[in-house]
Amino acid sequence: DQQVKQNSPSLSVQEGRISILNCDYTNSMFDYFLWYKKYPAEGPTFLISISSIKDKNEDGRFTVFLNKSAKHLSLHIVPSQPGDSAVYFCAASGNSGGSNYKLTFGKGTLLTVNP
Amino acid sequence: NAGVMQNPRHLVRRRGQEARLRCSPMKGHSHVYWYRQLPEEGLKFMVYLQKENIIDESGMPKERFSAEFPKEGPSILRIQQVVRGDSAAYFCASSPPAGQGNEQFFGPGTRLTVL
Numbered sequence: 001d002q003q004v005k006q007n008s009p010s011l012s013v014q015e016g017r018i019s020i021l022n023c024d025y026t027n028s029m030f031d032y033f034l035w036y037k038k039y040p041a042e043g044p045t046f047l048i049s050i051s052s053i054k055d056k057n058e059d060g061r062f063t064v065f066l067n068k069s070a071k072h073l074s075l076h077i078v079p080s081q082p083g084d085s086a087v088y089f090c091a092a093s094g095n096s097g098g099s100n101y102k103l104t105f106g107k108g109t110l111l112t113v114n115p
Numbered sequence: 116n117a118g119v120m121q122n123p124r125h126l127v128r129r130r131g132q133e134a135r136l137r138c139s140p141m142k143g144h145s146h147v148y149w150y151r152q153l154p155e156e157g158l159k160f161m162v163y164l165q166k167e168n169i170i171d172e173s174g175m176p177k178e179r180f181s182a183e184f185p186k187e188g189p190s191i192l193r194i195q196q197v198v199r200g201d202s203a204a205y206f207c208a209s210s211p212p213a214g215q216g217n218e219q220f221f222g223p224g225t226r227l228t229v230l
Binding site for chain 1 (some may be wrong): 158
């Protein structure tokens with residue numbers, strides 16, 4: 001039962017172009033969404049988050065968009081840099097049963113930014 | 116300003132042995148979470164602890180796994196009588212006290228290999 005889905009296992013883009021990573025969720029109780037970046041042999045690093053009361057949050061080159069009606073969010077990275085090459089995880093939490101701390105992760109998308 | 120620390124980074128055990136994984140949260144963080152990542156999968160929630168309290172262990176296997184976060188010292192994830200299926204990366208995360216944001220900050224992980 002995959003409540004958070006990242007349907008693209010991998011994505012390849014050219015340096016300087018936009019990277020768009022997508023994430024879908026099925027649990028309507030999720031109200032907080034996060035993106036993490038992970039390099040091999042390291043832990044996930046928090047990138048950006050968005051609350052369900054917003055539809056957009058921006059931080060430098062990173063912007064997250066949330067479409068609640070479609071249960072879809074996306075992470076835009078512009079311009080993409082080779083150092084952005086990593087696995088990106090979408091995660092969600094919600095107030096279902098008071099468990100707003102429990103993060104549910106997607107399987108990740110491997111982003112490769114080519115010089 | 117040290118982040119979340121985990122040790123050991125790599126742990127090799129033979130079937131039937133015990134594995135002890137340690138996690139020291141970020142300074143000022145009182146909440147600790149353990150997640151497990153199997154190969155080609157996303158991170159899966161295991162347990163949420165505060166000092167001397169297990170808040171939610173709904174993601175923990177019913178047998179052989181236990182966790183604690185004592186008043187003094189690191190949080191410990193203990194796996195007794197390990198089996199090959201326990202081979203995975205185990206990540207610890209910490210967060211500030213409730214009400215200060217949902218972001219969880221992850222350590223580098225412990226990679227457990229069961230021979």
